[in-house]
Amino acid sequence: MSVREHWINVRVNPEEMARIREKQKELGIRNTGAYMRKMAMDGYCVNLDLSDVAQVSTLLRRCSNNLNQYAKRANESGSIYAEDIRDLQKRLDELWEMQKLILKRLSGIR
Secondary structure, three states, rough: OOOOOOOOOOOHHHHHHHHHHHHHHHHOOOOOHHHHHHHHHOOOOOOOOOOHHHHHHHHHHHHHHHHHHHHHHHHHHOOOHHHHHHHHHHHHHHHHHHHHHHHHHOOOOO
């Protein structure tokens, strides 16, 4: 990264400063310089709520754990329960629905 040697000074009134601080807080950006650089170069900052992605990750982990348990049981006993398969299918269907919703929301970001 190169050294930042140039200064840009901007004067704002108290209302503008309050709005800048409010937007920074909304986006979780603590460094005013970083916020101002991002806004000057890109014109916008996006704060993504990734809680849905975390929920999908949790469901994927559960499905993976269940699948491993089912495979172990099948290897040990030579059989698997139909209810286990239905449960896993239900969880996978939930994952697909959540994935569709996440992609739909992300496609709306411009």
